[in-house]
Amino acid sequence: MIQIKRIYKENFPQGKKIIYQYSSNNYYDVSFKERENGWTVDFTLKHFDMPFHKYLEGEIFEDHIEDIECYIVEFNGEEAGIVSFNHEKWHHVLRINDIHIDQAYQQQGIGSKLMALVKKRAAEVGVRAIVLETQTSNFPAIQFYRKHGFHLIGCDLISYSNKDIDKREVRIEMGLVLES
Numbered sequence: 001m002i003q004i005k006r007i008y009k010e011n012f013p014q015g016k017k018i019i020y021q022y023s024s025n026n027y028y029d030v031s032f033k034e035r036e037n038g039w040t041v042d043f044t045l046k047h048f049d050m051p052f053h054k055y056l057e058g059e060i061f062e063d064h065i066e067d068i069e070c071y072i073v074e075f076n077g078e079e080a081g082i083v084s085f086n087h088e089k090w091h092h093v094l095r096i097n098d099i100h101i102d103q104a105y106q107q108q109g110i111g112s113k114l115m116a117l118v119k120k121r122a123a124e125v126g127v128r129a130i131v132l133e134t135q136t137s138n139f140p141a142i143q144f145y146r147k148h149g150f151h152l153i154g155c156d157l158i159s160y161s162n163k164d165i166d167k168r169e170v171r172i173e174m175g176l177v178l179e180s
Helices: 110-125 139-147
Strands: 002-007 017-035 038-059 069-075 078-088 093-101 129-135 151-156 171-177
Touching (some): 110 129, 129 139, 139 171
Antiparallel strands (some): 002 069, 078 093
8 A cells, every 4th residue: 555644854853864776778968069159968868888877875854955845655564765845936946856766666656646746736836847857867767757747958067077978977957847
């Protein structure tokens, strides 16, 4: 049985660790060219020679994020996934900070249930869009977001290092414009 419940920072005085991990066979290769009258940025789908694996530990309740809402999904009493987001009032969007489903529970509709929750909260708050960040190496996440109506809205070519393009981990912003 799937159960979604909100959790609060004050209930986790030692913090709430989250493990981000994914594997990907595909990535978007980014090329950037500066021209006399502008720039060209191109994203071309390519296949990794060997599967790309990412593992990173983080904290779900980051101090710099104000008014964070966090929900966990329990599947038969086990924590299966988590989502956190906040209302960025200065430009009136809901930002998904984290959405992660444990590998053992993927492909069971849990991520879609969390995305439905985010969309519902966005409508209740009355924001103009939902935005998030991912990487060009995280093809499964990009496909998931596209399935839920998100589109590419921007990129940062040096967000994580000065070699993001070479590492095939360019930060991309995706967004879902809501009906106004």
